[in-house]
Amino acid sequence: MKTQRSAELFAQAQQLIPGGVNSPVRAFKAVGGTPRFIARAQGAYLWDADGNRLLDYVGSWGPMILGHNHPAVVEAIRAALEEGLSYGAPTEREVRLAELVREAYPMVELVRFVSSGTEATMSALRLARGYTGRELIVKFRGNYHGHGDSLLVQAGSGLLTGGGGTAKSAPSSAGVPQAFAELTLVADYNDPEGLKALFAQQGEQIAAVIFEPVVGNAGVIIPTEEFLEALHRLTQEYGALLIADEVMTGFRLAKGGAVELLGLKPDLVCLGKILGGGLPVGAYGGRAEVMRQVAPLGPVYQAGTLSGNPLAMAAGIATLKTLFQDPPYRRLEAYGKALQEGLEDILTYAGLPATVNRVGSMITVFFREGPVRTYAEAVASDTERFKAFFHGLLEEGVYWPPSQFEAAFFSTAHGEAELEQTLRAAQAALTRMPAS
Ligand SMILES: *Cc1c(COP(=O)(O)O)cnc(C)c1O
Numbered sequence: 451m452k453t454q455r456s457a458e459l460f461a462q463a464q465q466l467i468p469g470g471v472n473s474p475v476r477a478f479k480a481v482g483g484t485p486r487f488i489a490r491a492q493g494a495y496l497w498d499a500d501g502n503r504l505l506d507y508v509g510s511w512g513p514m515i516l517g518h519n520h521p522a523v524v525e526a527i528r529a530a531l532e533e534g535l536s537y538g539a540p541t542e543r544e545v546r547l548a549e550l551v552r553e554a555y556p557m558v559e560l561v562r563f564v565s566s567g568t569e570a571t572m573s574a575l576r577l578a579r580g581y582t583g584r585e586l587i588v589k590f591r592g593n594y595h596g597h598g599d600s601l602l603v604q605a606g607s608g609l610l611t612g613g614g615g616t617a618k619s620a621p622s623s624a625g626v627p628q629a630f631a632e633l634t635l636v637a638d639y640n641d642p643e644g645l646k647a648l649f650a651q652q653g654e655q656i657a658a659v660i661f662e663p664v665v666g667n668a669g670v671i672i673p674t675e676e677f678l679e680a681l682h683r684l685t686q687e688y689g690a691l692l693i694a695d696e697v698m699t700g701f702r703l704a705k706g707g708a709v710e711l712l713g714l715k716p717d718l719v720c721l722g723k724i725l726g727g728g729l730p731v732g733a734y735g736g737r738a739e740v741m742r743q744v745a746p747l748g749p750v751y752q753a754g755t756l757s758g759n760p761l762a763m764a765a766g767i768a769t770l771k772t773l774f775q776d777p778p779y780r781r782l783e784a785y786g787k788a789l790q791e792g793l794e795d796i797l798t799y800a801g802l803p804a805t806v807n808r809v810g811s812m813i814t815v816f817f818r819e820g821p822v823r824t825y826a827e828a829v830a831s832d833t834e835r836f837k838a839f840f841h842g843l844l845e846e847g848v849y850w851p852p853s854q855f856e857a858a859f860f861s862t863a864h865g866e867a868e869l870e871q872t873l874r875a876a877q878a879a880l881t882r883m884p885a886s
Contacts, residue, residue, distance in 0.1 A: 451845060455499040459487040480833070480853045481840045491518035493863035496849060504849040505871055509859035511851075512666075512698050512723035515782075515811070516772055517863025523727045526768035530760045538755065543763035547725075550770040551733060554706045555719055561735030562744055563758045567697035567722030568596025570732035571660065573744075573752045574718050575600055577734070578658035578691040580750035581743050586652060588659040588690075590639040592825030592855075594667030595660055595695050595720075599626050603634040639671060640823045642680035653688035658718075660693040663708030666857035667698070668828045669814035670807040673712070682715060691740065697722035697732065698857070701770065703810045704779055711810075727769030729762040778862045782811040785864055789813065792873040801885040802835070812857040815839065828855060835883065842879020848872055 463470035471477045471485065478485045486498040494517055496504045509515070516523065530543070544563060551561050564570050575587055575598070587600055595601040602623040621631035635652065638644050639661075649656065659681060665671035685692040694716035700707035701724040708714060718736035725731050735741060743750045756762075790808045793815060797804045803819035816822045817835040836854035843850045848871065851858050860868075 451502055451847075452500040453484045453486070453498075456487045457484045459499055460485055475851075475853055475856065478852045481837045483841060483844075485852075486849070493517040493519070494861060494865075494868050502847065504844075504847055505868055505875075507848065507850045507858040507860060507872075509861055510723075510728060511856075512702065512859055513726060513728050514859070515702055515724050515778075515861050516727070516769060517861040518728075520727075520769075520772065520863075522772045523765050523768045526764040527729070527761055530764035534760065536756060536759055541758065541760055541763065543760055543767060544758040547763050547766050547770070550767060550774070551721065551725070551735065553774070554701065554770070555709060555735070556706075557709065557715070557737070558719055558735035559738040560741035560744075561733050562741070562752065563763070564732040564734070564752075564754055565730045565756055565759070565762070566596065566732045567695075567720065568598055568732070569754070570697060570720040570722055570734045571595040571601060571693075571695055572598035574693050574720050574734040575658060575660065576752065577740065577743055577750050578693060578718065580748070581740050582657040582689065582691065584655050584657040584690070585633050586635055586655045586657060587633060588635045588637055588645075588648065588656055590661055590665075590825075591636050592639065592668035592671075592828060593660075593662045593665060593695070595662075596697070597623070599630045600634050601660070602626050603631050604636045638824055638826075639665060640674050640677045642674075642676045645677075645680050645684060649684045649688055649690075653684070653690070656688060656690040658691040658693050659685055660695055660720075662698070663694050663696060663712060663714060664699050664703065664809045664812065666812055667855070668825050669816055669822070669831075669855050670809060670812050670857045671822060671824070671828060672807060672809060674823070678712060678714065685717075691717040693718045693720065695720045698812070700724060701773055702812065702859075705774060705777055724769060724773075725766050726762050727765035729759070729765040730756075731759075731762045731766050779810065781862065782860070785860060785869060786811055786813060788869055789860070789872060792869070793876055796873065796877050796880050800880045800883065802880060802883060811860050813860075814854075814857055817854070838883050839876075839879055842882070843872075843875050846871075846875030846878050848875040 469477045488496050496506045591604045603621050696707040700721040704710040720734050722732035745751045790806050805816045805822050807814050817832040833854050
């Protein structure tokens, strides 16, 4: 496959931008090789700067659930574009998108739009601290909630593959003061006993527990019922807020995200990714009583020059309306089931120990035997094997996330032909890998 133009652009980019990228995982550091510079996209496919067509399983890391350039979304942005780009004053589109959010998440009585998932989680934490008058936050090892200082403590995503400081010590990025990190307590995902012990020690000082309701940022990890039950019970018992970080899972796993799928009752929800349909949007929302603490109603300050941007709102409205009018979740599940079973068959035939974790249209192939339910089990995967898998797929024109510790996503534009191409590519990639 030709990569000359991508290589040239990457060389130029490295002279101008740290590592040549504006978000670490894009640099292919975990898998090596030349990151593909993307020129355009349509439906399930990307075209890189050398003209190669790639079947996309990154989906801009989650937003593109309708595939690239969905006509309804493109048309909505075009219409907004004709009217004006940004006013710094309220617009009707913000009201319409807020209505759609509440339709999907009835527990979100009030919602505030921001411009990224990071901003959503940062603001939700500030709100939780303001509301409870407490300072400690609990997060889970390997969960990623964006790059806010308090949340870069044993975090997932790019931090698991050398994108930041050291993955194993707290804080997990240089530049995060130890004093901040000390306000963030880290517990193990799917470990209700550990969480119980933490609350027994410091429960009265805990403002909030933030969690990925289905983990995507350590690869896909599925929560156990006992864990979810403990989250609800302990936060309630100790008066801490429960914050479901649905930036990745919102509108992806169901219309009402993991909250609907798993029957969760969080106090606050963070949204992003799909909410912006490919443009920069995040949001946090929840019970009115809590949200009324946010400025201008309350003392918790949070603002944004481009918050509620008309183009971004238009893309979000068109995306959610399209999803709600003809919910694709059963079709995505059918595609996912066939993809998972196909991959499992090929892995078994090739004699490669692996575990495929999937919820709906989020999937990870972990190269290790046995279940993957925790961060520790995820990081015990054979990343050399993952590398070979990744490059094998890429050679066959399938663009899988360039890290063992990220979820792959597919969209409503992925159909029979794409499934066949993927399984053929996986067969080619896996059967030429050494078994041990
Ligand atoms: C992507 C992600 C974020 C951060 O969102 P950005 O828009 O990249 O700032 C936060 N939480 C979760 C669960 C995510 O997947």
